[in-house]
Structures are given as structure tokens and as C-alpha cells.
Amino acid sequence: MQRYFIDQSVNVGQQIKLPADVVKHWIQVLRGTAGDQAELVDRQERLYLAELAADETVTILSECTAEVELPIHVVIFSGLPKQDKAEWIVQKATELGAYAINFFSGDWSVAKWQPNKVEKKVARLQKIANGAAEQSHRTHIPTVNFVGSLKQGLADLRFDHLVVAYEEAAKSGEKAQLMQVLQQTHPGETFVAVFGPEGGISPAEIDLLKTEDAIIAGLGPRILRTETAPLYLLSAVSTVLELSKTQK
């Protein structure tokens, strides 16, 4: 069933006017007609079943329960990669359950974002996140931000766990840290995972992360590209925290 995010709070029984972008997709693209149903996620991240009426309005039929979000809030910090990679990190990380995606200008980032272009680039990435959240049937849309430097981004955020994926950890065979920190998490906590750009994390950035008590974690013995490592991390979080070991 099609899912749309709407920027208002609703209640069961209410009849609401659909926003223009939903009208465009549901009625013009999918040719929805009166009586068709879709899922709506409201501003409070509540999921409803809604039925299309005439005049581009819907009736909210019922609230659905959905456990589609990771139990912890995983905030991805990605050193600014080349543009198309940023787009696909956002799309895939959204599908895999990221809570927020922050890009920072890494010491060794080859890509640079001109200050006057940041707003437009972030808006484009946010739109990709919105689409991916709908398609993957999430109730939370990850926020996409450009936070300047890693230092600035971490200073602006309160978090419970901080992990950095470091190529040298993979090379030295580190393989216990990620599992250990995941087993220490509690639902609702914020878990920050930092990934370097194509050039990697600089020694100065590693020093900064150490002063923040970051845990240096290996993500298996293969060297992952900058756009692949966050996807491994998110899949690992889901595997450990969402897949159960016994038949439910």
C-alpha cells in the first residue's frame, strides 16, 4: 500500500485536505479515485489508514501500530563524499533505518560544498530521504544536515554512544567493539557513527574523536568504501537489535 508523510497532526475520524504533493502523486500519477486507501504518517510519526474521498480530501479510518524504526537512534556522520555518493548514502541509509544523516567537511574530503550551494544541496538530499522513507515504509524521516566540521557537528549534538569506523581497525583485525557497544545500548538512545570521506579520517579527527571517548570499531575484515560502510553499520544494528534468535 502507498504511504505518504503529511506535515500535520491528525486523528481517527477526521477528514483532511491532502497536501499538493500527495494529490499530485496519488491522484494524478497513480490515478487514485474515491474509496482507494493509503497509509498516512502524521507529524507525530503516527501511522493511519486513510480513504480517499472526493475533492482531494481523505478520511482517517484507523490508527495502525507499526514497529518499523530501529530501537536506537542511529545518527550517521559522513565525511563529505562526491555528490552522487551523498545521494545514495542518504537513500540507502534511510531504507536501512538511519535516524539522521549529517555530512561534514572532512580534513581529507576531496569534495567541497560552496557555502552558497549548501542549502540547495541539503534540500535535494532531504527530498531523497523523504522518498526513501515512504518507499521503505518508515514512520520517521531522517533529517539530512550539513554540519560544517566534525568538531562542530559533534558539539551541536547530545549522544549516548559514539563509534568511528576506521580503516586501520579493519586492517588490524579489530572485531569485538561494535558488538560490545551494541549490546550496551538501550531503546531510544542516540548512537553516533562516524565515517570518513574517500580519503579517510585524518589523525587530527581521530584525536578529536578520542577526546569524545569514541570507540574505534572494525566492520569486518574487508576494506569498505566510504558509501558502503554506513550501510554495513546500519545492517549490523538491525541484525543485532531487531532479528531475534528464537522463533517468535
Added chain:
Amino acid sequence: MQRYFIDQSVNVGQQIKLPADVVKHWIQVLRGTAGDQAELVDRQERLYLAELAADETVTILSECTAEVELPIHVVIFSGLPKQDKAEWIVQKATELGAYAINFFSGDWSVAKWQPNKVEKKVARLQKIANGAAEQSHRTHIPTVNFVGSLKQGLADLRFDHLVVAYEEAAKSGEKAQLMQVLQQTHPGETFVAVFGPEGGISPAEIDLLKTEDAIIAGLGPRILRTETAPLYLLSAVSTVLELSKTQK
């Protein structure tokens, strides 16, 4: 350090002539000179440290031990997706440790490969796998194949475990099967994981898989795209089988 695959068996102390593609990259692109070192993986998937000599030859200095391959052989069956997605499934699945990647023409595949173009398309995908295997520091290059139908592909393969990622399993909240089957694997076994194309797996294909005793597994509660699901699966295999729970 740069890594190259060479299509011959070598021994420590031997001096060999470099293949043309390695000469091109190491000497012409990277401007390697006598005394520079690189890693070579030979036809037996053994890893060696080698030193560049004059005349486009290298001396094999020593054998390295490397545990970079997943303990089980994960064979991805991917319903034929659109072309650029096939490329990126191959690149990312190689980084994440796939043993082989087989594309099949799914009942609901929108993309079709013309018979006279298959060879060229597979060759292109194989080249992507080779490059990704080098970059991710693997010792095994996944073989890429087009196997026609799912039925044909499974008939041609001997395997120990068969799992299918089915969207309905995610929707119904199935979350125990993947972990269970992974915990029953033994090193060296062949683990086949089947993914539908964009349109999904057809009921006829599910029936076929059931006659092969396939396990229907959920990959977490979010709906993953056809190109994302194999990456989740491979990351989950690594998380469960490679990341240890205790400090090494």
C-alpha cells in the same frame, strides 16, 4: 597498499612478468618504480608481497596470511534489475564478501537481457567485481553469471542452505529465520540467498523455492529495495559470523 589479482600460480622467490593490465595501472597510472611494493593474489587465492623490479617484472618476497573472506560461501541470486542497479549490486556485494553473484530473469523482472547481449553485459559486470575485489582487499573474486531462470540457476548449483528474502516476510514481522539458519552454518558451506527484481518474487517462484526447502527470511521490518536487500544480508552474515562478542 595496492592489490592486484594475477591469473597464474606463484611461489616465494620467483620472479614473474606482470600482466599487461597490472603494468598499465601500477607503472603507468601510479608511476611505480623499481623497489615499490604491492600485494599480489594468485590463481590459488594466495596473497603475496611483491617488489617491482625493472623490465615490468616483480619478485615474490613473502606469502601473507589473510582472513578476509566470509567463512561461508554466500551466493547471491538477484532477479534481473535495471542495468545500473546490477552494476552496483555487483560492486557492493563484492565489497561485502559475496562468493558469487548470479542474475536470473525473474517472472516479474521489468529488465530483459537480449540473448546476444548477455556475454558483453556479464563481462562488464565481472570487470566491476574484479575492481571491487582489489579495492576491498579480497583474495577471492566473485564470479558473476547470468543463469537464465531461477529454476535453471538452482538446478546447476550444489548448495547447503537456501534463503529467500520475501517482502511479505518483512511485512508479517518474521525475524527469527535468518539468525537461525546462520547459526546452523559451518565454514566452507554454500549459502544461497535469493532476491527478487524490482517487481518482487512471483508466487510460482516462491513455490519453486519451497520445493527446494528454501527458508523464507525477513531482513528487519523496513521494506528494502531490490539492490539494498543483498547488502543487508551480506552485512548480517558478516556481523553474525565475523564480529566476535568478546575482546580478542
